[in-house]
Amino acid sequence: MSEAFDALRAREQASVMSTYGRYPLAVASADGCRMRDLDGREYTDLLAGIAVCNLGHCQPEVADVIAAKARELVHVSNVFYQREQVELAEALLATCHMGKVFFCNSGAEANEGAIKLARRYMRTVKNRDAYEIVTLTQSFHGRTLATLTATGQDKIKFGFDPLPEGFITVAAGDIEALRAVISERTAAVLLECIQGEGGVKPFAPEYLDAVAQLCRERDVLFMIDEVQTGMCRTGKFWAFQNYGLTPDVFTCSKALANGLPMGAVLAADAVAAGFVPGSHATTFGGGALVASAALKTIEIMHRDKIAERAERMGDFALALFGELKDRFPDKIADVRGMGLMLGIELTFPGAAVWKALLDAGFVLNLTQDTVLRLLPPLVITQEDLKAFAEALAQELARV
Numbered sequence: 001m002s003e004a005f006d007a008l009r010a011r012e013q014a015s016v017m018s019t020y021g022r023y024p025l026a027v028a029s030a031d032g033c034r035m036r037d038l039d040g041r042e043y044t045d046l047l048a049g050i051a052v053c054n055l056g057h058c059q060p061e062v063a064d065v066i067a068a069k070a071r072e073l074v075h076v077s078n079v080f081y082q083r084e085q086v087e088l089a090e091a092l093l094a095t096c097h098m099g100k101v102f103f104c105n106s107g108a109e110a111n112e113g114a115i116k117l118a119r120r121y122m123r124t125v126k127n128r129d130a131y132e133i134v135t136l137t138q139s140f141h142g143r144t145l146a147t148l149t150a151t152g153q154d155k156i157k158f159g160f161d162p163l164p165e166g167f168i169t170v171a172a173g174d175i176e177a178l179r180a181v182i183s184e185r186t187a188a189v190l191l192e193c194i195q196g197e198g199g200v201k202p203f204a205p206e207y208l209d210a211v212a213q214l215c216r217e218r219d220v221l222f223m224i225d226e227v228q229t230g231m232c233r234t235g236k237f238w239a240f241q242n243y244g245l246t247p248d249v250f251t252c253s254k255a256l257a258n259g260l261p262m263g264a265v266l267a268a269d270a271v272a273a274g275f276v277p278g279s280h281a282t283t284f285g286g287g288a289l290v291a292s293a294a295l296k297t298i299e300i301m302h303r304d305k306i307a308e309r310a311e312r313m314g315d316f317a318l319a320l321f322g323e324l325k326d327r328f329p330d331k332i333a334d335v336r337g338m339g340l341m342l343g344i345e346l347t348f349p350g351a352a353v354w355k356a357l358l359d360a361g362f363v364l365n366l367t368q369d370t371v372l373r374l375l376p377p378l379v380i381t382q383e384d385l386k387a388f389a390e391a392l393a394q395e396l397a398r399v
């Protein structure tokens with residue numbers, strides 16, 4: 001590592017709370033699928049800020065919109081109407097079957113909002129004392145107290161008890177386990193169609209269909225967390241559209257404004273009636289600056305057919321990785337994913353392979369110890385994917 005990096009790391013350790021297992025890389029600038037470190041070394045980014053910069057880093061048209069809006073209107077309170085927020089709500093609603101949107105600032109805040117909406121809808125619209133939220137093992141829904149309680153991974157909860165009441169986690173993929181816990185107290189089932197942090201695990205369509213049907217039969221809200229899967233990543237605008245599902249509520253965030261912080265809760269009209277003025281709010285939610293960036297992001301996604309591109313590139317990547325699996329059957333246990341949400345599961349802990357790929361100039365992520373996770377900008381090229389596959393092949397041949 002360079003002197004500049006060492007000096008920055010020392011200052012960071014002295015000044016910033018130690019909550020991240022940081023990679024040994026300081027990013028000075030980025031555009032498209034490239035990032036550069038403090039010394040000007042270039043990396044191919046296969047992570048996009050963990051599924052955030054779906055159009056690539058510093059997308060020029062989004063950057064222009066941000067620059068112009070920063071001189072026109074950055075923030076006013078949500079007690080005022082803002083044209084940009086309304087236009088964004090309309091653009092989002094045009095991508096799905098939902099009726100209303102609530103804007104916030106992060107994935108956790110979106111899920112927190114969905115949980116609050118489910119409970120308030122049950123109490124005030126359905127007149128039922130239903131408050132339990134059922135989630136799945138290996139899920140990830142965020143780091144606030146409610147969303148980490150909803151998250152089905154013990155390591156995320158450690159040290160934070162007492163946790164809020166009213167959350168139940170059941171085995172992912174087991175419809176009978178879900179059926180067994182749904183009662184008159186259940187307000188909603190919340191799940192990711194493809195578990196991201198959980199190791200890039202797409203659910204079988206039959207399972208998700210059965211969950212949706214169970215929710216309908218028992219009059220429980222079916223809520224989908226699209227924070228990681230959303231915004232064209234899986235080959236459709238929303239992952240649930242790959243499955244032909246119709247959730248009552250879904251949440252999104254990461255890629256919504258292509259890098260600016262933003263989240264949203266989308267709900268069917270009847271469910272959205274659970275919120276009334278004063279029941280939920282957030283200072284920055286849907287402000288003019290981020291809303292403009294998100295609006296431009298959505299416009300480009302439609303214009304450039306980004307979802308279709310993600311599907312094509314994802315198929316290309318899966319074929320490449322499938323060849324690697326055939327070449328290294330004792331080292332690659334599985335390759336899987338949907339669109340450009342991809343996982344390569346190794347048969348052994350992957351930290352050394354991950355580090356060697358970083359040293360070779362490829363930024364990706366390791367989840368659940370053995371899964372190399374790729375969430376590249378959706379503008380990634382076949383050449384970049386091939387170069388990565390070659391680097392991985394070299395490393396697997398060595399280990």
Ligand SMILES: Cc1ncc(COP(=O)(O)O)c(C=O)c1O
Pocket residue numbers: 050106107108109111140141142143192196197225226227228229253254
């Ligand atoms: C599926 C899912 N939900 C929620 C979150 C939390 O989002 P945020 O970090 O913006 O709070 C994440 C973040 O990785 C996620 O992947």
